[in-house]
């Protein structure tokens with residue numbers, strides 16, 4: 001290298017100065033690789049019974065459960081902001097939760113009524129995503145049917161297929177199986193096709209980990225008390241495993257998933273990257289309730305800059321390879337973008 005290189009410095013220095021392109025804003029913008037846009041955002045919303053009712057979720061400051069009429073208004077805001085899709089989550093009345101989860105397949109259940117109301121007003125101006133899983137409806141808080149203390153797979157899958165159909169009938173655009181039963185994507189695809197819903201998409205929660213970061217969500221949908229000291233480790237993935245995520249994604253794609261998801265988000269960016277690089281399929285990531293709660297709580301204490309950590313975390317998902325992010329920050333981020 002140059003004879004001017006000071007002794008002991010790595011070859012290339014000082015000709016290669018990486019700070020050069022960082023010096024001015026115009027230059028930083030020119031070399032920037034990732035750009036977060038409103039098209040990357042999916043906004044999860046929580047529904048409750050009643051009309052003109054809004055109820056704060058204590059562990060998710062700034063997030064509320066909304067009655068169906070106010071959900072329609074919130075979706076209107078999303079449409080105005082250009083957010084491409086919302087994900088609707090029902091906080092089901094405790095009286096309707098049973099071991100058999102019958103409310104999941106009631107065409108008049110809360111989520112189906114919300115989907116119909118939203119679609120009536122906004123039609124194709126925005127996509128509506130609904131989970132397929134039994135936890136909002138189970139008295140035990142598990143995502144499937146329980147027999148002898150175990151969440152049974154195949155019987156649960158039969159129920160999920162019926163749940164997918166009632167949600168598709170209500171107008172849901174994307175069915176998102178979040179249950180982690182084996183074989184559910186193929187079964188749900190077949191059920192949807194068999195009922196004529198050829199164009200209803202499946203976004204598979206393919207690599208969903210048995211994470212402690214879901215705590216505030218369980219408060220939001222009122223399932224925390226139902227689950228008690230139980231856990232979901234016999235079906236959700238072990239946080240210690242990476243390779244298994246690729247096997248899960250491979251199966252879900254082979255079974256007909258249109259897109260896949262990694263969940264949670266920030267602690268699992270390596271999984272997002274591996275999934276995107278391996279399959280080159282539409283890949284989403286869920287910045288879950290606990291991640292939101294951490295950032296917002298720290299910001300409320302004045303320890304973090306809310307706006308900056310929000311945008312930085314969302315940009316990190318893009319950098320890891322995600323095509324989009326389910327995030328409780330969606331509206332706030334969209335307002336800034």
Ligand SMILES: NCC(=O)CCC(=O)O
Pocket residue numbers: 131178213214215216217218287288289290
């Ligand atoms: N199936 C959706 C979730 O479980 C969301 C979890 C979270 O936001 O913590």
Ligand SMILES: [Mg+2]
Pocket residue numbers: 180181182183206248251252
């Ligand atoms: Mg699977």
